Amino acid sequence: MNDMRKIERDVHMTDLKIKARGVNVHYGETHAIKDVDVDIVDKTVTAFIGPSGCGKSTFLRCLNRMNDTISICRVTGQIEIDGRDINDRAVDPVQLRAQVGMVFQKPNPFPKSIYDNIAYGPRIHGLTKSKAELDEIVEKSLRRGAIWDEVKDRLNDSGTSLSGGQQQRLCIARAIATQPEVLLMDEPCSALDPIATAQVEELIDELRRDYSVVIVTHSMQQAARVSQKTAFFHLGHLVEFNNTGEIFTNPQDSRTESYITGRIG
Amino acid sequence: MTAIPFILLILAVLGGYFINRMAAREIRDTGNRLHSLTSYHGMFSALMILVPVLTFILLWLVFRGPLVDRLVMGNLPDGVLDNLGTGAIQLILAEIKSVSRGVIFGTPEDWKFAAADHFVALNKRADWLLVVCAGALSLALMYFARSRVTAEFRARQGVEGIISGLMIFCSVVAIFTTIGIVASLSYETYRFFEMVPITEFLFGTSWEPQIPIREDQIAAEGAFGWLPVILGTFVITFVAIVLAVPVGLCSAVYLNEFAPRKLRSVIKPLLEILAGVPTIVYGFFAVLVVAPAIRSFGQSIGLDVAPNTALAAGGVMGIMLIPFISSFADDALSAVPQTLRDGALGLGATRAEMMLNVLFPAALPGIVGGVLLAVSRAIGETMIVVMAAGLIARMTINPLDSVTTVTVQIVTLLIGDTAFDNPKTLAAFALGMMLFLVTLMINIFALRIVRKYREAYD
Ligand SMILES: Nc1ncnc2c1ncn2[C@@H]1O[C@H](COP(=O)(O)OP(=O)(O)O)[C@@H](O)[C@H]1O
Ligand SMILES: [Mg+2]
Numbered sequence: 001m002n003d004m005r006k007i008e009r010d011v012h013m014t015d016l017k018i019k020a021r022g023v024n025v026h027y028g029e030t031h032a033i034k035d036v037d038v039d040i041v042d043k044t045v046t047a048f049i050g051p052s053g054c055g056k057s058t059f060l061r062c063l064n065r066m067n068d069t070i071s072i073c074r075v076t077g078q079i080e081i082d083g084r085d086i087n088d089r090a091v092d093p094v095q096l097r098a099q100v101g102m103v104f105q106k107p108n109p110f111p112k113s114i115y116d117n118i119a120y121g122p123r124i125h126g127l128t129k130s131k132a133e134l135d136e137i138v139e140k141s142l143r144r145g146a147i148w149d150e151v152k153d154r155l156n157d158s159g160t161s162l163s164g165g166q167q168q169r170l171c172i173a174r175a176i177a178t179q180p181e182v183l184l185m186d187e188p189c190s191a192l193d194p195i196a197t198a199q200v201e202e203l204i205d206e207l208r209r210d211y212s213v214v215i216v217t218h219s220m221q222q223a224a225r226v227s228q229k230t231a232f233f234h235l236g237h238l239v240e241f242n243n244t245g246e247i248f249t250n251p252q253d254s255r256t257e258s259y260i261t262g263r264i265g
Numbered sequence: 266m267t268a269i270p271f272i273l274l275i276l277a278v279l280g281g282y283f284i285n286r287m288a289a290r291e292i293r294d295t296g297n298r299l300h301s302l303t304s305y306h307g308m309f310s311a312l313m314i315l316v317p318v319l320t321f322i323l324l325w326l327v328f329r330g331p332l333v334d335r336l337v338m339g340n341l342p343d344g345v346l347d348n349l350g351t352g353a354i355q356l357i358l359a360e361i362k363s364v365s366r367g368v369i370f371g372t373p374e375d376w377k378f379a380a381a382d383h384f385v386a387l388n389k390r391a392d393w394l395l396v397v398c399a400g401a402l403s404l405a406l407m408y409f410a411r412s413r414v415t416a417e418f419r420a421r422q423g424v425e426g427i428i429s430g431l432m433i434f435c436s437v438v439a440i441f442t443t444i445g446i447v448a449s450l451s452y453e454t455y456r457f458f459e460m461v462p463i464t465e466f467l468f469g470t471s472w473e474p475q476i477p478i479r480e481d482q483i484a485a486e487g488a489f490g491w492l493p494v495i496l497g498t499f500v501i502t503f504v505a506i507v508l509a510v511p512v513g514l515c516s517a518v519y520l521n522e523f524a525p526r527k528l529r530s531v532i533k534p535l536l537e538i539l540a541g542v543p544t545i546v547y548g549f550f551a552v553l554v555v556a557p558a559i560r561s562f563g564q565s566i567g568l569d570v571a572p573n574t575a576l577a578a579g580g581v582m583g584i585m586l587i588p589f590i591s592s593f594a595d596d597a598l599s600a601v602p603q604t605l606r607d608g609a610l611g612l613g614a615t616r617a618e619m620m621l622n623v624l625f626p627a628a629l630p631g632i633v634g635g636v637l638l639a640v641s642r643a644i645g646e647t648m649i650v651v652m653a654a655g656l657i658a659r660m661t662i663n664p665l666d667s668v669t670t671v672t673v674q675i676v677t678l679l680i681g682d683t684a685f686d687n688p689k690t691l692a693a694f695a696l697g698m699m700l701f702l703v704t705l706m707i708n709i710f711a712l713r714i715v716r717k718y719r720e721a722y723d
Binding site: 064066069071094095096097098099101102104106108109110111112120121124125171174175178 | 526602604605606607608609610611612613614615618622623626627
């Protein structure tokens with residue numbers, strides 16, 4: 001009896017959330033992503049590392065179809081979330097982006113109040129029926145973004161009046177407010193100082209309990225600190241994808257080894 | 266003859282350049298390290314000569330004419346100018362000048378021939394004096410510049426100093442021109458308010474700018490209350506803005522966010538062409554097409570429509586303002602960082618929602634600034650309303666009525682035989698002054714908003 005439950009939990013732990021097969025991305029003539037296969041597991045942090053320009057952001061943006069907003073960008077291949085092909089005609093990219101939240105490199109709070117920043121997603125998706133419900137979502141999201149204590153007395157101040165680190169946590173809270181299942185983060189700490197970085201990393205580790213998080217980072221230490229799985233990209237190829245510990249202690253590919261020992265980058 | 270000083274100047278500049286450059290080379294070739302490149306030494310000398318001498322020549326040319334005139338008139342035989350007004354004296358001077366050119370009407374008196382000879386001689390002397398002075402000044406400056414050439418001399422900074430001085434001068438020209446315009450306007454306005462009380466002008470509701478031509482004329486008391494005139498201006502401006510703002514904004518939004526790149530590359534230049542159409546052409550359009558159309562449409566549904574309505578003038582002015590507002594709004598929208606667009610789209614907003622909820626509020630200060638600038642352009646616009654608006658000042662806000670505007674009144678007051686010593690003419694200056702103040706306030710306000718907005722994203 002007991003054993004049964006343990007097995008069930010293990011299966012759950014390795015639930016596939018995102019399955020990508022043969023993904024290719026072209027920007028006009030540039031072939032930015034070449035035949036990439038990835039499996040992203042639910043409730044884990046997956047890190048994408050690699051030298052700049054290797055296509056990490058491009059691949060990340062495939063996962064919520066943000067590449068649709070770039071006119072010259074063409075994506076082919078199969079990407080499934082919970083077994084459903086997201087490039088299918090039946091999938092509304094606008095809905096998809098509520099389900100797959102995204103946090104960007106530069107904190108980008110809207111020039112609105114802190115409250116309205118968080119409430120924006122729930123409002124446009126009609127997630128709440130009453131003001132009280134919306135208040136609750138805002139508070140919950142801000143708490144989840146580990147910034148509630150700092151802003152609870154100034155919810156009407158402009159989101160742009162916060163410090164860089166606070167802005168980034170606000171943006172994370174804003175993404176959480178649409179109740180996504182996956183969180184994509186594109187170098188979320190690259191514009192932050194070390195203390196703010198530590199706060200955001202702690203938050204990412206927290207978020208793992210409820211979401212599957214995909215984080216692009218240029219810092220290998222960060223990948224090692226926050227992620228369980230790491231994917232190494234190089235020139236548009238996915239070179240190696242494994243448990244983070246394996247990648248950093250026992251890389252299989254010589255390019256991975258060169259990168260993590262600092263010879264290419 | 267006037268070419269000679271300029272040729273001298275060019276020679277002196279070139280000479281100064283090469284002399285100093287050569288001198289600097291010599292110092293360098295004897296093994297010293299120069300602070301500045303030899304070409305800077307040359308440039309220093311050239312600028313040292315060019316700027317003062319050119320200024321001197323230009324000032325001379327400006328003041329020579331009046332000076333010679335005074336000398337000629339002061340030298341006339343005693344008594345010939347007695348009891349003559351300024352107009353008559355001007356006529357005599359003109360006659361003397363035409364005689365000096367050999368153009369003779371009738372039989373001028375002998376003293377006029379003498380004066381003409383004097384005039385010619387003085388001019389010749391002035392020409393030679395200019396050549397001598399400009400030459401001497403050039404030589405002195407050339408010598409001065411040459412004496413500065415040493416290994417340590419900072420010719421590089423010297424050149425920079427002179428050039429930045431020139432740039433300061435250029436930027437100050439605009440300021441002084443503005444001050445000059447305002448000063449002359451203020452003076453005439455002051456004279457107007459000596460004749461017509463300022464309270465009557467500011468608060469009067471009747472504008473009938475006639476004055477009696479004969480003492481005994483009946484019903485000729487003019488009225489100078491500017492309220493109906495400025496009200497007309499505001500009505501037309503309002504019509505123009507109501508048309509231009511929504512159309513301009515929508516086209517900017519479409520071009521900025523929705524239009525395919527190809528379409529944008531066609532529409533944008535077209536809008537710019539619209540912005541380049543001379544306003545008098547818009548005036549034709551208003552008079553020949555829009556006004557009759559509005560009139561016949563109004564009459565067909567039983568409305569009483571004036572032949573030259575505020576609606577026609579304002580509507581066409583609105584069309585003129587569309588590209589102005591559109592390009593301002595386009596700039597403001599483009600200045601919103603891409604990261605904000607991504608942020609909204611990444612939360613699952615559609616493009617329209619992103620536009621409405623995020624881009625638009627973020628760009629709003631810039632857009633408002635652009636709209637205010639458009640308002641001040643509409644208030645100051647002259648040609649369209651001169652052609653398409655009415656002449657009679659009425660206290661009305663009905664856009665189907667005929668109204669007049671401040672600019673139209675200024676034009677009509679100044680057309681025809683005008684003497685600058687009666688309230689009818691001076692009223693134009695008072696109106697101009699008020700127009701200037703109103704648009705100045707709007708512009709200051711607009712620029713302030715725009716600046717605030719720039720700070721938010723830089
Ligand atoms: N919007 C775009 N238009 C054209 N090319 C792009 C665009 N974005 C990225 N690329 C190209 O795609 C490749 C991968 O870029 P990116 O995904 O941003 O790399 P990374 O995030 O790993 O630094 C680069 O060669 C880059 O030049
Ligand atoms: Mg990137």
